[in-house]
Amino acid sequence: MRHDHLLTANQLTREDIELVLDRAAEVDANPASFGQRHAGTLLGLCFFEPSTRTKMSFEAAMKRLGGDVVDMGSVDSSSVKKGESLADTVRVVEGYTDALVLRHPLMGAAKMASEFVDVPLVNAGDGAGHHPTQTLLDLYTIRENAGLDDLTIGIMGDLKYGRTVHSLATALTNFDATQHFVSPESLKLPRSVRYDLHEAGATVREHTDIEEVLPQLDVLYVTRIQRERFPDENEYHRIAGEYQIDAGTLQAASDDLTVMHPLPRVDEIAPEIDGTDYARYFEQAHNGVPVRMALLDLLLEDSA
Amino acid sequence: MRHDHLLTANQLTREDIELVLDRAAEVDANPASFGQRHAGTLLGLCFFEPSTRTKMSFEAAMKRLGGDVVDMGSVDSSSVKKGESLADTVRVVEGYTDALVLRHPLMGAAKMASEFVDVPLVNAGDGAGHHPTQTLLDLYTIRENAGLDDLTIGIMGDLKYGRTVHSLATALTNFDATQHFVSPESLKLPRSVRYDLHEAGATVREHTDIEEVLPQLDVLYVTRIQRERFPDENEYHRIAGEYQIDAGTLQAASDDLTVMHPLPRVDEIAPEIDGTDYARYFEQAHNGVPVRMALLDLLLEDSA
Amino acid sequence: MRHDHLLTANQLTREDIELVLDRAAEVDANPASFGQRHAGTLLGLCFFEPSTRTKMSFEAAMKRLGGDVVDMGSVDSSSVKKGESLADTVRVVEGYTDALVLRHPLMGAAKMASEFVDVPLVNAGDGAGHHPTQTLLDLYTIRENAGLDDLTIGIMGDLKYGRTVHSLATALTNFDATQHFVSPESLKLPRSVRYDLHEAGATVREHTDIEEVLPQLDVLYVTRIQRERFPDENEYHRIAGEYQIDAGTLQAASDDLTVMHPLPRVDEIAPEIDGTDYARYFEQAHNGVPVRMALLDLLLEDSA
Structure with a gap:
């Protein structure tokens, strides 16, 4: 280098x-x-x-x-x-x-x-x-499982504060990727990151519901929604519950979907996914x- | 294995x-x-x-x-x-x-x-x-110093809460050992452990006074009596004081006695023992x- | 050895x-x-x-x-x-x-x-x-930069509580060194250390002002004056400020002066010195x- x-x-x-x-x-x-x-x-x-x-x-x-x-x-x-x-x-x-x-x-x-x-x-x-080495290991995991060319990726969860997500999204602009961002309104991608992605020529879509986009994804990158972002505990539980992935959710997914997560997870991905071919988050950590x-x-x- | x-x-x-x-x-x-x-x-x-x-x-x-x-x-x-x-x-x-x-x-x-x-x-x-590796190193120390066959061992101190002691006693049932348990009434071997030892065919004796059994022992395994087990501080000091080993105690012992302790010790074994041939607790740790x-x-x- | x-x-x-x-x-x-x-x-x-x-x-x-x-x-x-x-x-x-x-x-x-x-x-x-290995690395740094023979060294700062300083000063009595001690009155070398140095035949001078002695020094060893030694915060700031080294101070020094410090430093040596040939404190740490x-x-x- x-x-x-x-x-x-x-x-x-x-x-x-x-x-x-x-x-x-x-x-x-x-x-x-x-x-x-x-x-x-x-x-x-x-x-x-x-x-x-x-x-x-x-x-x-x-x-x-x-x-x-x-x-x-x-x-x-x-x-x-x-x-x-x-x-x-x-x-x-x-x-x-x-x-x-x-x-x-x-x-x-x-x-x-x-x-x-x-x-x-x-x-x-x-x-x-x-946190560039996190981005590199994310890219490596994507390349090994789905390839970095013609990639369609969904990035879900806390897109506002998630440093990991901003770095990955930016790095993906070096490749020919379509990026779908899925989050509650209150945790949307910051305007500055969205702007940078557009400037870099990225194809970017934003959603509040994973079902809108799940079937077309090659990779679903899930991040943790942190309790401390919410002044109200009930609000946290309501929102976090909507951005969890379980076997039911993934029935609409492609068989080749790769599910990633930077870990540690709390409840974002149900343990029942761990044993499926979708689950690549431990491989990602490794x-x-x-x-x-x-x-x-x-x-x-x-x-x- | x-x-x-x-x-x-x-x-x-x-x-x-x-x-x-x-x-x-x-x-x-x-x-x-x-x-x-x-x-x-x-x-x-x-x-x-x-x-x-x-x-x-x-x-x-x-x-x-x-x-x-x-x-x-x-x-x-x-x-x-x-x-x-x-x-x-x-x-x-x-x-x-x-x-x-x-x-x-x-x-x-x-x-x-x-x-x-x-x-x-x-x-x-x-x-x-x-804590199986503690048991293995205890067995190794016994074998190196006294042999595991025809062993007569005394196990003294906190026999109620001592995980180390329960594992060792159980492991010794694989060998031809006579086990003497020495403790205050309040810290006796739990009924379930005693039952398991009997089931395994072990020869088990219980005592409250080390002097009853010391002369016949090949190995004396001392454990720490923990202050936090006693609601009353004076009661702790009275009891703990009775289950300490010093040069005077060991006058009744065989010259070949091996004294062990899982360490750390507090007052259970007087420092005057450290330099004698009885003392094998540092060797045990090593x-x-x-x-x-x-x-x-x-x-x-x-x-x- | x-x-x-x-x-x-x-x-x-x-x-x-x-x-x-x-x-x-x-x-x-x-x-x-x-x-x-x-x-x-x-x-x-x-x-x-x-x-x-x-x-x-x-x-x-x-x-x-x-x-x-x-x-x-x-x-x-x-x-x-x-x-x-x-x-x-x-x-x-x-x-x-x-x-x-x-x-x-x-x-x-x-x-x-x-x-x-x-x-x-x-x-x-x-x-x-x-802390003898600190003394050895100090001596090594002096020898590499100024030599231990015919050395003129100034030792400045907290000379009362500084363990590092006492060990170094004592070790230097093995060599032919002139030692100048520079400190506020309240942080002077303890009588016992001064006595030991004299007994060992050392040439010792004491000062309250670095300017009195700076030009003749081969080595200036600076130590930290600790806030917790002063009951009064203002007194600390006044004193500590007088025992700081910056580019202005060093105008009076020899071009060959070696400046040392056991680190960590706080304000005793201005960062503007770091890039000069005087500065040997990082080398000293290394x-x-x-x-x-x-x-x-x-x-x-x-x-x-």
Whole structure:
């Protein structure tokens, strides 16, 4: 890749994306050939807010490449408590490791941090900002199951606050995809995201009812509707109940439908779907490892 | 072994137990020959409640086999906080790793979790339920010091709530052991455990005074009496004081007596015993590593 | 080294110090030759209080030597909560690992713990006591940048409570150094430290104003003045403001001045210094890895 750091999915061209996904497919096809590729390499984990599965899959990825990690631990036990700036923290950790993964509650933190370090830095989520490796593993899962060409995708749930959804929708504009957005009125796609998608030439449709569009979908991407978005508990239960998927819902779907979810889920997808061929959300989570292996491999290759 | 998972000590036959203990003895005799046996293998640590020494010894065991671990971290920083089910969590972590260790505050959690995963799962304690690797390391320590045949063992302390004790006593019914249980009336062995031991043909005796039985013991297994079991603080101190072992107590013991304790101890065994030949509780703790290495080696061998 | 454990910088002779620093220089010159030197070795991390960067750099050091770590985790999740003694904890962890690093809030903890274990133990800070690896990395940074012979060093900030400063000043008495101490009256060097330095034949000067001495310095070692030392917030701000370094301050310095700081810093050194040739504090932090690699290499070599 022509990048030193991975800060946003937006920075990636179609060629960049395909480079990562092709490498991830190589990993999946022949994991043993990657098993010692970065022996001796240390990846610094700087998680300024908790994120179990992102952290675990970066850790597994680095270890599957033969390397190891050094974890800053929680902010409560770190120098941050003593008033250290983010710039100082990453400059210290940089000296212990060969690459950094940063998670931070504030938007823009990854970009700022990247300006202070010479080793490759990967943004693992910066508040309302970006989480590009989630987008890459989503794209990989779509490509493996439905293909990225001539894709018809439905994205359902909380489209207003869902960072994951905004990144994925934007990334899909690199491909020839028709995007259907399904949400309650109060959780519709923000005007700015809709505008960006239109500017990028995307075919975008919005719905409040999944039944309007389910039969034509290749992929249905479900996200969690968060209780804390609703001032009224009853309102939450009423709305959330309408955006749940169960076996009944999927009777109208194509047999080839791929159901995805960034996890963790609460009630959005009924457990009865888990054992069906539709369910690809655990596979999607597992794809975090080969995709992050591919990304680290490419970044470390370039920085070597 | 014929098992995919290790959920309870009860599931193990005498042959299973001897297979693990023999393998552990091989580890102790020749650790270097195991040092790269599982290079590239990742063990997922899912500890839903804290357990320092169990976690550390599983981690050391996997690393001594040449592999590595990926740790879910504390529940406070995990997706569990967002309402994720145990079944979902283990299905996600399974995709990052080659085997799982699960610790959970609720009885039955390990069994339930094992039904959702394909990789080997080891129960590292599920509330009032089981903790089979503790039993295996106890058996290994007994075998190394006193032998498991014609054994006369005294088990002292909290016999009512002690999960460790119930598992060990049950496992010993596979061997030709005479078991003496020593406790205050209020902390006697539960009726159900006593019944199970009788059903299994065990020779069982109960006492309130260690002096009645100490001279004939090959092994004395001491457990901690927990303050929180007593509504009255003075009552706790009175009782706990009667079930402590010091140099004076052990004057009546055989020279070959092996004193064990699952640790941590508080005041149950006086520090003056630590330097004597009786004291095997640190050796017992250390045996957690070769025994868990043996177990992981056997489970991974079968799943490969 | 003739030592099994590293407990204080005071225990080290000039020859010991040079042995470690020379080995660290070898690491820096040829890190790859150390990359597998301690493959299979496990280092136990026992941190009874948080210390991000010390822990991370020990972890990185052990991993850069080809080994691995087993971390006790936070005290909140450990057996310590159940009332276990320090002596018991280190004796258990010793059985899982090949060497120990101990951090503890109480002075003397490392010495006490070392009496119970057979594996090498390194003191990573014991309250108001010692933190010898910080001193070693400070000495290494001084030697690499200014040399330890004929050194003129200024040590500025909180000289009363600063453990780091006392250890460094004492260690420098092994070399031919002139030491200038710069602090507000209320944070002057304690009488006992001043006495020890004089006894050791050190050339010591005390100042309240950095300008008196800056031009003649080879090294300026800045430390943090902690807010919690001042009953009055305004007094803190007034004093702390006088002991800050910025580009204006350094106009009076030699072009070859090396500015150091144990980090984390708050406002003691203005960010505008970071990009200058004076700034060696990030390099100093990074030196924690080769210096700790050197130390572990020497201790493990001797214990093998």
